Amino acid sequence: MKINTKQMILAALFAALTAAGAFIQIPLGTVPITLQFLFTALAGVLLGARLGALSQLIYVIIGLMGVPVFAGGTGGISTITSKSFGYLLGFILGSYVIGKIAEGSTRPSFIRLFAATLVGIAVIYAIGVPYLFLISKYVIGKAIPFNLALKFGFYVFIPGDLLKCILAAALGVKIIPRIQQVFA
Known part of the structure; x- marks a missing residue:
């Protein structure tokens, strides 16, 4: 993938924003509520599929290298065995999917961007919840029923994530036209 300097800066910026979002959190059970998804969604909405996913890949790689950028100030290769690592992997693909859907129009509507973030x-969640279940069962040794993995890794977060989807879509509708003016 060939990218220019502006694109490198934007990808790095959204990796940094996602890291900052990890530190704004509400500790709640197994996985804390953070603003990481908001910046993951905005990366897809504003940067598109390729750069949005790249920004999240950079974020995950930096964390795996030991920089404490994940929720709870964690980082390092050992985070692969944490219950929340599946969500981090999901950020990469999720941002790509959001970007693919958002890229479909030169002036996306709120509905299109909201649908993309949903x-x-x-x-x-399709990556994070099964990962949480499998890590709990096979690595941590605390087998939990899948319905509990859904409860602690999905249901608790839905209201906040829906609000983040609305916010990302609303910001996207306002910011995308301005970005297009600046870079036209």
């Missing part, structure tokens, strides 16, 4: 969060 599909993106569904992708993140």
